[in-house]
Amino acid sequence: MSTRALVDERILSSPYHSLIPRTNMNSFYKSENVGLTGLIIRLQREDIGEVARDDEALSFALELQLQELSIVETDIADHHFAIKWLGQLDCDYKLALALSNLHHEADAALLTCTGCDSRFTRHQSFKAPCDRHFFCFECLANFFEYTIGDESLYPPKCCDTEISLDNVKKMLDDKLVARYEKKKIEYDTEPTKRTYCHGLKCNTFIPESSIENDVATCSDCGKRTCTICKEKSHRGDCPKDEDTQSLLDMAEKEGWQRCYNTKCHRVVVLTIGCNHITCRCGAQFCYICGARWKTCLCPHMNEAYLLAGNDRPRHAEHRLFQPPQD
Ligand SMILES: [Zn+2]
Ligand SMILES: [Zn+2]
Ligand SMILES: [Zn+2]
Ligand SMILES: [Zn+2]
Ligand SMILES: [Zn+2]
Ligand SMILES: [Zn+2]
Structure with a gap:
C-alpha cells in the first residue's frame, strides 16, 4: 500500500471522518471557517497520536500526515491573518480619507486667531471691534490678564478700537472679570488722585467709595490711609495739605x-x-x-x-x- 493510500485509509477510518462533509480535504481547508478547520485538525492530531506505532510504514505515513496538518494549519492561519489585516487596512484608509475630507471642509470654515495663529470656529472666537481680527478665548483672556498687570495696555484695543468688557464678559472667567473690573476703577482714577493703602505689605488701591473726609479705608486689611499725605491716617490737618x-x-x-x-x-x-x-x-x-x-x-x-x-x-x-x- 502506498503512503498516500495509507493516509487516506487512516483518515477514512477515523471516527471523526463523519465530521468532514467532503472527502476533498484541500477545498475544506481553504474554506474560511477557521474555528471548524481548527477543530478538525485538532481531532485528527489526537486520533493519529492514539495509533500504535509498531508498524513502521504506518508510523511514517502518520508522521507525514502530522506534518501536512501543520502546513495546512499555518497556511490557513496566514491566509486569515492576511484577510483580516487587509480588510482592516482598507477600513482604516477609508476612515482616514473621510476624516481628512471632513477636516478640510471644516478648516475652510475656520478663523485664525490674531494672538496665537491657531484656527478656531466662529463660535470659539471673538471678533474684535475693528471688524478685521479674531481672538480665541484663551488669547482674549490673556489680553485682559496682561492689562490688569500693565496699565499702558489699558484700555485693551485692537487696531485702536477699544474692546469693551461688556462685549466679552460672557467669554471670560468670572474671577478674571471681577479682578479686571476692580482694576478698571483704579485705572479710571486720575493717577494723582489715587490712594493706595499705606500698609507695607498691602498697597491695595482704595476706591473713592471707601474714602470719607480724606480718610481711605482699605477693604483688604482695614488700615486707614490719609488721602492727602498718603501716610497712616491722622487726626487734625494734614501737613501736606x-x-x-x-x-x-x-x-x-x-x-x-x-x-x-x-x-x-x-x-x-x-x-x-x-x-x-x-x-x-x-x-x-x-x-x-x-x-x-x-x-x-x-x-x-x-x-x-x-x-x-x-x-x-x-x-x-x-x-x-x-x-x-x-
Ligand atoms: Zn489665540
Ligand atoms: Zn484689529
Ligand atoms: Zn462748623
Ligand atoms: Zn490695606
Ligand atoms: Zn495726611
Ligand atoms: Zn472767646
Missing part, C-alpha cells in the same frame, strides 16, 4: 476763626460786630478765641466793629482754633 495750610496762615493774619467741630473745621469770616458764631454745621463758638460759645470770657459784642463791614481788623486777643493733631 498746602491749600488748607495757606488758608490757615491767612486766617491767623486776618483774625478769622475756625469751627471746633471735628467733622467741620470750617474757616469763618465775620464782617459784623457780634462774636457769637453759629457755624453752618450747627456748632456755636466764639469768634475771638474759637472756644465753644459761652465757655470763654471774651466780649459778646464788639461795639466798635458793629458797622465796620469787611474792614473789621484782627482782635487783639484773637487765637485761631487749633484742632488736636497726632
